Structure formats: C-alpha cells, structure tokens
Amino acid sequence: MSTTSEPTRPDAAEVDILDELKAELAQDLEEERPPHAGPLAQVAAGVVTLLIGVSGIVLSLGYGLGSLTRPGPGLWPFAVSVAVTALSLAQIAFGRDATDTEQFTRSSALTALGVVTMVALAALLPVVGFEVPSLVLMVIWLRFLGGESWRSTVVVSVVTVAAFYALFVLALAIPLPRLI
Structure with a gap:
C-alpha cells in the first residue's frame, strides 16, 4: 500500500508573497551593483587580458611545449594563454555593447x-x-x-x-x- 500524496500547489496569497520577495531581492541586488561599464571599459578590459594572454604564451614557450604524448611544462599554460588571447580578441571585437558589465x-x-x-x-x-x-x-x-x-x-x-x-x-x- 503506497501513501503518496499529491504535491500541493501554493495558493494565491503564497504566490503574491513569493513575487514580492523576488522583486525585493532583485531591487536589493540592483542597488548593490556598481554602475555599468561603458564601451571604453569593455575595450580596456579586453586589452588588459589580451596582454596577459600574449605574455602567458611567451612565458610558456620559454618552458618548452613538448608534444601531446610527452608534454613539456609549458604546454598547458600555453593552451590556457591561447584561450585567454582568443577570448580577449572576441571581447574587443564584439563585447563593446554588453550591458552586464561593471565599472572598475x-x-x-x-x-x-x-x-x-x-x-x-x-x-x-x-x-x-x-x-x-x-x-x-x-x-x-x-x-x-x-x-x-x-x-x-x-x-x-x-x-x-x-x-x-x-x-x-x-x-x-x-x-x-x-x-x-
């Protein structure tokens, strides 16, 4: 004999309370958030991370890449630095109009x-x-x-x-x- 119960649905008063809490939380989060960054900040962030990625590529080449079967100490830092560089270039090219960023x-x-x-x-x-x-x-x-x-x-x-x-x-x- 199974005693499963049907899930109860919230009544209208509970739904209203939940909606109010969600709205209040969203407002609190928006008040605490720093102002949005503009296009110049977007490009500046992309340039900074681009410099970091390129520096990582140069440094990792100095450690030696090895091969995929016998990786050198610079192989994985090189791979990560290439990814950072590519994402930075994408940020510079396409991320200027983003609205989900914050000022420094x-x-x-x-x-x-x-x-x-x-x-x-x-x-x-x-x-x-x-x-x-x-x-x-x-x-x-x-x-x-x-x-x-x-x-x-x-x-x-x-x-x-x-x-x-x-x-x-x-x-x-x-x-x-x-x-x-």
Whole structure:
C-alpha cells in the first residue's frame, strides 16, 4: 500500500508573497551593483587580458611545449594563454555593447593583484622551483584576497601544493622545476 500524496500547489496569497520577495531581492541586488561599464571599459578590459594572454604564451614557450604524448611544462599554460588571447580578441571585437558589465572599482584591484601574483609565480618557477612560489601564491590568494583564516589558509595551501606535486610530478612525471 503506497501513501503518496499529491504535491500541493501554493495558493494565491503564497504566490503574491513569493513575487514580492523576488522583486525585493532583485531591487536589493540592483542597488548593490556598481554602475555599468561603458564601451571604453569593455575595450580596456579586453586589452588588459589580451596582454596577459600574449605574455602567458611567451612565458610558456620559454618552458618548452613538448608534444601531446610527452608534454613539456609549458604546454598547458600555453593552451590556457591561447584561450585567454582568443577570448580577449572576441571581447574587443564584439563585447563593446554588453550591458552586464561593471565599472572598475576598488575591488577590481584584487583581480589585478591576483594577476600580478600569477606573473610572479611564472617568473619564480625556473629560479626557485615549483613548491615555494606555489605555496606563497596560495597563501596570498586565500588569506589576503579571499579573507580566509590563517588555519584554513595554511591547511588548504599545503594540501593543494602537495596534491599538485603528487599529480604533476609524481603521477604524470611532468618535468616541473623543483627544489628537490
């Protein structure tokens, strides 16, 4: 004997309350959102990411691409940099009229700091190896950009770098610059 019950449909009063809550939430979100960016900001964002993509291509070529069967340490950064470059060109060409973008604000500096730390990681890899720059990057991103506690920052940073080491160095035998 089954005791399934039919789903109940909300009555008109419940629907009205839900509609009011949705409208209020949409209004609150719109009030908190920074002003829309104009076409100049769209092009500027595309140019900045284009420069990042091209820089990534150049840096990854310096690490060596290898082949698809024996990838070098620069192969995946190269692939990602090519994608960033292509998407940046598309943004410059077609994204000027987008209305779902926001003006640059003080919080935009966090993104810029994230990019600077990635460039520093790429510059430090051949000098001091994979482990230390990766650990420093994780700490900066989690603690200072993400606002995590020191405890979670240390645990997540160490575990993440150890996991990347195990995956890329031990399991896949990718010749990353290392301390050891």
